[in-house]
Amino acid sequence: MKKFDFEELKHTPATETISILNGAGEVVNQDLLPDLSDDELTELFKQMVWSRVLNERSTKLNRQGRLGFFAPTSGEEASQIGSNFAMTKDDFVLPAYRDVPQLVQHGLPLYQAFLWSRGHVDGNKFPTDLQGLPPQIIIGAQYVQTAGVALGIKKNNKKTVAYTYTGDGGTSQGDFYEGVNFAGAFKAPAIFFVQNNGYAISVPREKQTAAPTLSQKAVAAGIPGIQVDGMDALAVYAASKAARDWAVAGNGPVLIETLTYRYGPHTLSGDDPKRYRTSAEEGEWEEKDPLIRMRKYLTDKGIWSTDQEKEWEDEVNKQIDEAIKKAESIAPQKVSDFLKNTFIDTPAVIQAEIDSYTAKESE
Amino acid sequence: MAKMTMIKAITKGLDEELKRDEKVLIFGEDVGRNGGVFRATDGLQDENGADRVFDTPLAESGISGLAMGLALEGFRPVPEIQFFGFVFETMDEIAGQIARTGHRMGGSRKLPITLRAPFGGGVHTPELHADSLEGLLAQTPGLRVVIPSGPYDAKGLLASAIRSDDPVFFLEHMKLYRSIKEEVPDESYTVPLDKADVKREGKDVTLISYGYMVQESLKAADELAKDGIEAEVLDLRTISPLDEEAIVASVKKTGRAVLVQEAQNQAGVMGQVASVIAEKAILSLESPIGRVSAPDTPYPFSQAEEIWLPNKKDIINKAKEIVNY
Numbered sequence: 073m074k075k076f077d078f079e080e081l082k083h084t085p086a087t088e089t090i091s092i093l094n095g096a097g098e099v100v101n102q103d104l105l106p107d108l109s110d111d112e113l114t115e116l117f118k119q120m121v122w123s124r125v126l127n128e129r130s131t132k133l134n135r136q137g138r139l140g141f142f143a144p145t146s147g148e149e150a151s152q153i154g155s156n157f158a159m160t161k162d163d164f165v166l167p168a169y170r171d172v173p174q175l176v177q178h179g180l181p182l183y184q185a186f187l188w189s190r191g192h193v194d195g196n197k198f199p200t201d202l203q204g205l206p207p208q209i210i211i212g213a214q215y216v217q218t219a220g221v222a223l224g225i226k227k228n229n230k231k232t233v234a235y236t237y238t239g240d241g242g243t244s245q246g247d248f249y250e251g252v253n254f255a256g257a258f259k260a261p262a263i264f265f266v267q268n269n270g271y272a273i274s275v276p277r278e279k280q281t282a283a284p285t286l287s288q289k290a291v292a293a294g295i296p297g298i299q300v301d302g303m304d305a306l307a308v309y310a311a312s313k314a315a316r317d318w319a320v321a322g323n324g325p326v327l328i329e330t331l332t333y334r335y336g337p338h339t340l341s342g343d344d345p346k347r348y349r350t351s352a353e354e355g356e357w358e359e360k361d362p363l364i365r366m367r368k369y370l371t372d373k374g375i376w377s378t379d380q381e382k383e384w385e386d387e388v389n390k391q392i393d394e395a396i397k398k399a400e401s402i403a404p405q406k407v408s409d410f411l412k413n414t415f416i417d418t419p420a421v422i423q424a425e426i427d428s429y430t431a432k433e434s435e
Numbered sequence: 436m437a438k439m440t441m442i443k444a445i446t447k448g449l450d451e452e453l454k455r456d457e458k459v460l461i462f463g464e465d466v467g468r469n470g471g472v473f474r475a476t477d478g479l480q481d482e483n484g485a486d487r488v489f490d491t492p493l494a495e496s497g498i499s500g501l502a503m504g505l506a507l508e509g510f511r512p513v514p515e516i517q518f519f520g521f522v523f524e525t526m527d528e529i530a531g532q533i534a535r536t537g538h539r540m541g542g543s544r545k546l547p548i549t550l551r552a553p554f555g556g557g558v559h560t561p562e563l564h565a566d567s568l569e570g571l572l573a574q575t576p577g578l579r580v581v582i583p584s585g586p587y588d589a590k591g592l593l594a595s596a597i598r599s600d601d602p603v604f605f606l607e608h609m610k611l612y613r614s615i616k617e618e619v620p621d622e623s624y625t626v627p628l629d630k631a632d633v634k635r636e637g638k639d640v641t642l643i644s645y646g647y648m649v650q651e652s653l654k655a656a657d658e659l660a661k662d663g664i665e666a667e668v669l670d671l672r673t674i675s676p677l678d679e680e681a682i683v684a685s686v687k688k689t690g691r692a693v694l695v696q697e698a699q700n701q702a703g704v705m706g707q708v709a710s711v712i713a714e715k716a717i718l719s720l721e722s723p724i725g726r727v728s729a730p731d732t733p734y735p736f737s738q739a740e741e742i743w744l745p746n747k748k749d750i751i752n753k754a755k756e757i758v759n760y
Contacts, residue, residue, distance in 0.1 A: 164507070197541035205507070206539060210527055216497050217532070220504015227486065228508060247527075250497035257492050413542035414577045416600040419629045419676040 074103040076314040078326060081296035085288035089331060090311055091301040095360050097368025106310040110375045116157050116305060117366050117376060118384055120149040123173040124363060125388045127336070130189070134340045138396060139189045143170040144336030147303075150362030151267050151330040152237075153177065154308030158316055159235055159263075164221045165204040166214040166236035170267075170334075174237070178204055182391065186399035193410070194402055203232075212242045215251025215264065222260035222325065233319045235263040241272025243286045249293070252327060256293040261319035263312065264290075264327040267302065273338045274348035290327035302330030303360040306369075333357035406433050436620050442612040444586035444619045445475050448593040449513065451623045453483045456511060459597060461488045463498055463515030472517060473553055473612055495521050499528035499550065503536070506546040513597055519554035519606060520563035520734075526571070533602050534577035548603070549596045555608035555647055555697060556744050559737040565609070566734045567698035572604050573675035573707070579603045579628060580675040584649035586617040588672060591626030599628060608647040615650065629673045631681035637667035640754050641685040643708055644695035645671040648745065652695055655750035664758050674704045679711050686716040693725040693753050697745060700728040722760035725753040 073088050092101045099105055108116065127146040133139040145152060148170070156174040159165070165178050172185050179202045188195030188206065196206040208214040214236045221234035242248055243266055255262040266286045270277050283289060290297025296318075300311045308330055315326035335358065337343035345354070370376035408429040411422055418426070439447070452459050461476055467490040470477030480488040491498050495516055502512035516522055522529070529550065536546050556565040572580045581596055581603055583589035589607070596603040634649060635656050642652040649670045656666040669685050671678065686692050692712055694705035709724050727745045735743040 193539075193541040196539055197543045200543075210531055213500070213527055213532055216500020216528060217504045217507075219497065220501040221507055222504070223501060224505045224508020224510055227505075227510070234504070246494075247496055247500065250492075250494040251500065253492055253494070254497045254501060409541075410538055413537050415579075416537065416542075416545055417628070419579075419673075421676040421679055 073101070076298070076311065076318075078296040078315070078318045078323065081298060082294055083291065085285065085291050086298045089299045089301055090307050091304055092306040092310060093304045093365050093369055095365055097365040097372060104307070104310050106306060106313060108309070110373070113370060113373075114375055116153065116309065117370055119153045119157065119177055120305060120363055120366060121381060121384055122388050123149045123153055125385055126173065126392065129389065129392045131336070131340065133396060138400065139186060140191050141189050141339065141341065143339045144334055145170060145173055147333045147335040147357065147361070148267060148269060150305035150308050150366070151302040151332040154305035155235070155265055155312045155328070155330070158309050158312035160232065162203060162230070162232045163316075164225070164232065164234040166218050166221065166234065167204070167207045168211070168214060168237045168239065168242070169207040169209055170239070171207060171237045175204060175207065178202070180204070182395035183398040186396055187402060190399060192402060193405055212238055212245030212247035212251070214238065215242070216247050216254065218262050218264065219251050219254035219258065219260060222255055222262035223258045226258070226260050231320050233261040233263050233316055235265065237265045237267055239272060240266065240268040240270065240277045240280055240286060241275065242266065243289055244280050252290060252293040252295060252325065255325040256295040259322070259324040262325040263315050263319060264325060266327065266329040267332055268329050269332045269334045271338075271348065273343065276348070285329060287327060287329035295325045295327060297327040297329065299329045299331065302332030303362045303365070305362055305366050408433055436618050438616040439586055439619045440613045440616055441583070441586040441589045441607070442473060442475055444590040445593060445607065446477055446479065447619070448590035449476060450479055450482060452513070452594060452597045453479065453487055455623065458509060458511045459487070459513060460505060460510050461513045461515070462491050462501065464491060464493050464517045466490060466515050471515060473609070475515070475551070475607070495524035496528050499525040499533060502548045502550070503528060503533050503546060506548050507544065511547045511597065513549045513551065516550060516552040518564045519552040519568055520566045522552065522568060522571070529572070529604070530575040530578070534575045537577055537601070545600045546602050547600045549593075549599075549605055550603070551605045551607065553607050553609045553612070555610055556734060556740055557610045557647070559740065560609075562734070567696070567729070569606055569674055570698055570703050573704050577602065578675070579673060580606065581628060581673050582606045582608070582646040583611075583672065584634070584646055584670050585611065585615055586619050588626050588632070588670075590619055591624050592628065592672060594623060595625045595628045598625070603628070606646070610647045611650070626672070629676060629678055631678040632670045632672055633667060633681075633685065634670045635666070635668040637665040638689055639665045640691040640693060640758050641667045641669055641689045642693050642695055642750060642754065643669045643671065643682065643685075643705070645674055645704070646697065648695045648697050651745070651747045652750055654747045655754065658747070658751055659754055662755070664754065666754060677707065677711060679715065682708060682711050683715045686712050687719040690719055690721040691757050692720070693727060693750065693757055695727045695745060695750055697729060699731045700726060701731045703728055722757045725757040727753050
């Protein structure tokens with residue numbers, strides 16, 4: 073593919089997986105190579121390294137009991153960070169539960185992401201200017217909401233997009249179809265990412281659907297769909313950037329399927345990938361690692377070094393240390409506050425419960 | 436002031452709110468050009484523009500999700516679910532998403548959404564068009580469930596619902612749409628949420644109900660009066676959260692309660708009302724609480740509606756049983 077022909081892709085399923093950097097870090101598609109400065113390329117890679125370090129530290133913090141729910145992200149850095157890197161702070165993100173890295177890069181303070189993991193409501197008390205929602209738990213629910221946010225953006229004449237994430241399993245949900253169809257019907261500026269990591273917990277991609285690709289599901293909704301090498305940050309970024317430009321220009325939504333892999337389990341709550349995939353398969357994907365090829369590309373360009381990476385990892389570790397300390401210092405939650413947040417105009421029966429719990433909490 | 440039906444009062448109320456606040460949006464299946472299958476939105480698209488009143492694709496979860504997204508972008512959505520029986524298709528977006536967001540986000544975002552749907556039996560619909568599923572919604576924290584019993588309350592409650600910064604589910608009983616007329620002021624007015632209303636004063640027994648059953652209760656009270664029984668009729672208006680104060684005050688006054696709902700008996704709204712009375716007014720009771728409700732089957736085939744639905748006669752019989760206990 074030499075250019076993103078979204079008009080054509082509305083009617084014809086994409087047959088090619090877009091790739092820009094191969095596994096060895098060589099550019100295989102000059103035509104689609106995104107126009108990123110050296111600083112931007114470095115920043116993109118730094119965010120990917122940040123995400124990898126965050127995954128490793130989060131896993132340890134979970135084992136130590138300092139974090140709660142965690143859905144591992146290693147292997148998905150190109151897909152997650154590459155897509156998010158194409159968006160702006162004014163765009164509205166609707167993440168799924170594995171998409172914490174994007175949410176933090178979009179502006180959620182890391183200690184709040186940790187609070188969310190630890191099961192504390194303050195993690196979801198979003199700053200007023202943060203355009204986004206907390207990670208969605210119900211698979212696909214964010215897709216219909218994305219259509220709504222995107223229609224609102226259009227009605228408000230803003231030059232931004234709503235962007236959302238689900239996995240391969242998510243494309244089987246009714247909400248997936250309703251979301252892309254509504255956004256298409258309203259020609260709303262929405263970018264729908266399907267991060268196809270091969271498994272919905274344990275159920276392999278080929279058991280979800282007879283469709284050869286997930287991106288082709290876009291065609292039924294009359295919107296363009298493309299499939300991208302999800303281990304290639306430049307390909308994901310280029311596709312996302314082109315999709316965003318297309319949507320902001322008033323052409324309607326785009327669906328992007330990224331082919332990726334999670335190295336770890338579904339979550340740290342007891343999933344054992346050995347029950348449903350082979351170590352040979354895991355090894356094959358690890359050879360496609362998104363960081364290895366990007367690191368090679370930047371090193372060959374002379375804009376990145378091992379020393380720089382070590383220094384950056386140290387800094388990230390420091391940020392994580394500070395964030396977890398801050399998360400651990402937050403005061404416990406109060407049921408009386410939950411009750412206050414359940415309604416803005418507090419009804420009498422709820423007020424009685426607030427009074428009762430306030431008394432109980434001051435004992 | 437003019438006498439009008441509930442459907443006209445609702446249309447007028449929607450029009451007033453569209454004109455009062457440019458952020459109000461009305462959307463759903465057939466609500467645009469067609470004006471809704473019951474004509475609740477008749478003429479509103481012509482009057483207010485297709486940007487404000489518009490048709491959506493046919494998918495209920497999509498409609499509620501659209502409402503949530505639009506609310507996050509600063510709008511005040513008033514989506515219509517074409518029939519309440521279709522609510523199962525969108526229970527996650529309503530109960531799992533919209534109603535929980537205030538709690539989930541620690542009060543940092545608001546969703547001023549008013550979902551509307553016609554419901555209730557007695558008008559010979561096909562299956563899954565007439566069900567009284569309000570108990571499902573009443574069990575959903577964070578959601579107000581408002582049900583008017585006539586034209587005046589409908590317009591005023593609808594205005595309060597749309598202006599509220601909390602999510603509201605506004606249920607319109609189909610049999611009330613065109614069966615009664617009331618004086619409805621031309622100007623805009625509100626009827627408070629979370630407040631029950633004494634529709635008829637009495638001293639011997641309280642008939643507690645909502646929606647169409649308020650009308651049956653009023654008819655029952657007329658006939659009971661002929662037999663010397665003065666029944667008070669309390670209209671809940673908001674079924675969740677309940678106006679416990681009004682329930683307790685009325686029961687303390689009359690000493691007897693008959694709880695009337697069109698929905699099936701099991702886990703119905705009136706089960707909660709009975710619990711409130713038992714907790715807070717039991718020493719005022721002179722006889723057991725009486726229940727009038729539908730049997731615990733799915734909503735019946737339309738030819739059996741008349742025998743299945745609770746009616747005036749059931750209420751009279753139960754009230755007499757309680758008064759003569």
